[in-house]
Each structure stands twice: as structure tokens, then as C-alpha cells.
Amino acid sequence: VEVINNIGSCDAISSGVDVIAESVPSSPFISYTGNTTFCQGDSIGLSVTNNPDYSYAWKLNGGDIGIDTNIYTAKSSGNYTLEVSNLSGCVALSSNSVDVTVNEVPDKPVVSLSGLTGFCEGDSLILSTDEHAGLTYQWCNENGEILNANSNQYVTYNSGDFYLDITNSSNCINTSNTTNVTVSEMPLKPVINTTGYDINDCPQEKIILLSVDQPTVQYDYQWKRNSLLI
Numbered sequence: 001v002e003v004i005n006n007i008g009s010c011d012a013i014s015s016g017v018d019v020i021a022e023s024v025p026s027s028p029f030i031s032y033t034g035n036t037t038f039c040q041g042d043s044i045g046l047s048v049t050n051n052p053d054y055s056y057a058w059k060l061n062g063g064d065i066g067i068d069t070n071i072y073t074a075k076s077s078g079n080y081t082l083e084v085s086n087l088s089g090c091v092a093l094s095s096n097s098v099d100v101t102v103n104e105v106p107d108k109p110v111v112s113l114s115g116l117t118g119f120c121e122g123d124s125l126i127l128s129t130d131e132h133a134g135l136t137y138q139w140c141n142e143n144g145e146i147l148n149a150n151s152n153q154y155v156t157y158n159s160g161d162f163y164l165d166i167t168n169s170s171n172c173i174n175t176s177n178t179t180n181v182t183v184s185e186m187p188l189k190p191v192i193n194t195t196g197y198d199i200n201d202c203p204q205e206k207i208i209l210l211s212v213d214q215p216t217v218q219y220d221y222q223w224k225r226n227s228l229l230i
Helices: none
Strands: 002-005 010-013 031-033 037-039 044-047 055-060 071-074 078-085 091-093 098-103 118-120 125-128 136-141 153-156 160-167 173-175 179-184 192-195 209-212
Touching: 044 098, 153 160
Parallel strands: 037 098, 118 179
Antiparallel strands: 002 010, 031 044, 044 071, 055 078, 078 091, 078 098, 125 153, 136 160, 160 173, 160 179, 192 209
16 A cells, blocks of 8 residues: 655555465365155265365255264255355355154054954954044055955954054054954864763663863863753
């Protein structure tokens, strides 16, 4: 800078100042993997090309998240941007932002039972849960979805591992605990043999031996007379 005194025609020149214009980092483009709309419990990966000379600061709705890497896993709804700074402290904002929507998952269904989970052939068990508007129901077993089992209750006559999937209007799913059902085979109807019996015999004339034809060692037997235990 030169300073001139108009009265005496005197002037003075300041010393020089070196000015260095530091370069600003290039604005990074945020890439992502997966859908930007998903259900609670899922996530989406956000990333930019890594530059070892840059520092990173991810932001959600303009606020600092506290993540300083070039990769971030987003699990919350909002608008995501990235701020980068170089070694000179110059800052640039990402050239794009990513809007993420996280939908709520329905409450975990609680399955009620009409009886014991172990029963005999010919009996059944009702599995049910509370019915709520806006939810769809799908009963499943170890083989997958059960055909036409789409209400809040299901009746089973068979053994298996049963559970319930419920889905809300956002297509988010929650699954109940598994109920293990065991259906036992009915024993074969016993055939009673008679030894020493003749229809023409008089009562108490002789001892009559009653026995089961082809008894099975796995069975327990209980004799009855006139429907009363002996």
C-alpha cells in the first residue's frame, strides 16, 4: 500500500503481504446401497470415495452425527449430507443429499393357546392373537406359509412348529414366538380275548381269563367293569 502526503508530496510504501489462496476440496457425491425407505431394524449404507487428505463429518438434518469416516450406516429417518475438509481447513459440502425414511414395525404378536400343546389325534389346538385394523396375518410352520391361514386365529390338528407373521400398511413385518405342537397317535383299539368262557355257562361257574390280543409294551392298560375302574 502506498500512502501520499499531498502537502509535502511525501509518500510511504508498506511492506508486502503474501496472500495464498488455498484450494477448496471437491464436493463429494454420496452413493448408497439399498432402498432409502425401509423398516425399523434395517439400514442403508452411505459412502463417498475415500481421500486420505480429507476429514469427514456426516450430518443428519444439518446436525453433526459424530461420524468421521467416508462410510456411514444410516438407521434413522432424515436428510443426510456430508461435510469434507482438507488439510488447509477448507470445507465443502456434498453435492447431493440422501433422504431416508424408516417405517415403524408392528408390535410383536402374542399368541394365545386354547389348550395344551400336546394332545391326541382327533383333538385340536386353537392359536390366536388380538385383531387390529390395518394389519394382515399369515400363519406359518416349519415348511413356510400355511395356505389360507390369514386370520388372527388358526386351528391345527397336526404336529409342527407354528408362528405368526403380521404386516402393517408400510409392509413392515413382525413375527411371534414359535409354538411347538405335538400330536400323539391314538393307540390301536384293543381286542379282548376270553379263555374258558362259554355263553352257556352259569355265572360264577368257573374262572374266565380276559386278556388283550397282541399287547403292546409301550401301552399302559386299565381294566374296567361296567365303565368303572377295577
